[in-house]
Amino acid sequence: MERVDSKLLKLLQEDASRTNADLAAEVGLSPSSCLRRIRRLKSAGVIDRVVALLNPAKAGRGMKAIVTVELERHGEQHMRRFLELAVMEPAVIQAYSVSGSTDAVLMLRLMDMDEFDTLCERLFRDRTNVARYYTMFVIRTAKETTAIPL
Amino acid sequence: MERVDSKLLKLLQEDASRTNADLAAEVGLSPSSCLRRIRRLKSAGVIDRVVALLNPAKAGRGMKAIVTVELERHGEQHMRRFLELAVMEPAVIQAYSVSGSTDAVLMLRLMDMDEFDTLCERLFRDRTNVARYYTMFVIRTAKETTAIPL
DNA sequence: ACCGGCTTGCAATATTATTGCACAAGACCG
DNA sequence: CGGTCTTGTGCAATAATATTGCAAGCCGGT
Numbered sequence: 016m017e018r019v020d021s022k023l024l025k026l027l028q029e030d031a032s033r034t035n036a037d038l039a040a041e042v043g044l045s046p047s048s049c050l051r052r053i054r055r056l057k058s059a060g061v062i063d064r065v066v067a068l069l070n071p072a073k074a075g076r077g078m079k080a081i082v083t084v085e086l087e088r089h090g091e092q093h094m095r096r097f098l099e100l101a102v103m104e105p106a107v108i109q110a111y112s113v114s115g116s117t118d119a120v121l122m123l124r125l126m127d128m129d130e131f132d133t134l135c136e137r138l139f140r141d142r143t144n145v146a147r148y149y150t151m152f153v154i155r156t157a158k159e160t161t162a163i164p165l
Numbered sequence: 166m167e168r169v170d171s172k173l174l175k176l177l178q179e180d181a182s183r184t185n186a187d188l189a190a191e192v193g194l195s196p197s198s199c200l201r202r203i204r205r206l207k208s209a210g211v212i213d214r215v216v217a218l219l220n221p222a223k224a225g226r227g228m229k230a231i232v233t234v235e236l237e238r239h240g241e242q243h244m245r246r247f248l249e250l251a252v253m254e255p256a257v258i259q260a261y262s263v264s265g266s267t268d269a270v271l272m273l274r275l276m277d278m279d280e281f282d283t284l285c286e287r288l289f290r291d292r293t294n295v296a297r298y299y300t301m302f303v304i305r306t307a308k309e310t311t312a313i314p315l
Numbered sequence: 316a317c318c319g320g321c322t323t324g325c326a327a328t329a330t331t332a333t334t335g336c337a338c339a340a341g342a343c344c345g
Numbered sequence: 346c347g348g349t350c351t352t353g354t355g356c357a358a359t360a361a362t363a364t365t366g367c368a369a370g371c372c373g374g375t
Contacts, residue, residue: 027217067177105314113301151263157248164255
């Protein structure tokens with residue numbers, strides 16, 4: 016990957032709504048050439064997609080929580096089953112299986128505590144094979160970027 | 166917020182590269198009206214910005230880790246100082262101060278273990294006021310969305 | 316130096332976004 | 346009820362932007 020591509024990716028990760036001519040000028044290329052590079056990056060899958068990011072508070076989801084989960088019975092089968100459950104929840108925006116003594120980590124986007132409460136009932140109730148879970152509510156967000164460092 | 170706006174937001178969170186006419190048709194509005202709604206959402210700050218999402222593996226950052234941090238000395242001052250350090254690291258893509266017995270949580274995007282190693286040296290060394298930290302490496306990503314549920 | 320593959324810039328063309336304007340839907344008030 | 350003010354809408358013209366064909370330039374291999 017060349018220097019120009021990396022520059023383009025960096026810019027597009029910051030703001031993908033800029034015009035092609037604008038980007039072209041910044042990286043020192045002609046608009047057509049610039050566009051072709053971007054298209055190549057897209058079809059190569061380096062650029063996965065372009066999305067709008069909302070302001071969580073203004074979208075009514077100002078509360079965020081991180082939950083670590085330890086399962087009762089471990090193993091591929093049980094892990095998969097739990098993650099399937101978690102993935103179905105709209106409030107779950109990230110769900111990972113992880114190494115270490117905790118089995119899974121969930122990132123939640125919540126409206127309020129009530130939503131958290133009902134979510135817990137659905138995910139961590141008796142039959143869901145969850146031995147214990149630990150919730151950390153986000154107090155301050157110091158950094159939160161979708162940009163992958165280049 | 167109306168039904169149409171919420172529909173638009175949902176669509177734009179999935180794919181912000183669609184043409185205005187396309188979106189307009191899907192929500193049953195004329196292109197001009199649709200465009201004005203989107204612009205209103207932007208200037209109201211509901212839509213924060215639009216960005217390109219990269220494929221982490223293809224961008225050379227396939228490794229992901231979640232780190233919980235407990236500080237030696239607690240309190241606003243020390244917390245702020247630690248977060249300032251963390252935020253400066255490009256590999257740190259999310260940094261939160263949280264409630265509970267752990268003080269902060271970091272989300273890392275890494276190239277390899279070497280990078281993790283050197284990062285730890287910088288962030289968790291003696292003088293950084295970190296009492297203990299626990300790292301969970303992401304084994305499987307079951308869900309990872311930037312979309313806020315509406 | 317020469318060839319082949321790939322990238323570039325330019326200019327023409329096609330798409331798409333944007334704006335002005337007249338009209339329709341409520342909300343509010345006499 | 347009728348008036349009127351605010352807000353949103355669709356249409357059509359216009360402006361901005363993306364896209365393509367093509368000739369030329371660059372670069373590595375021989």
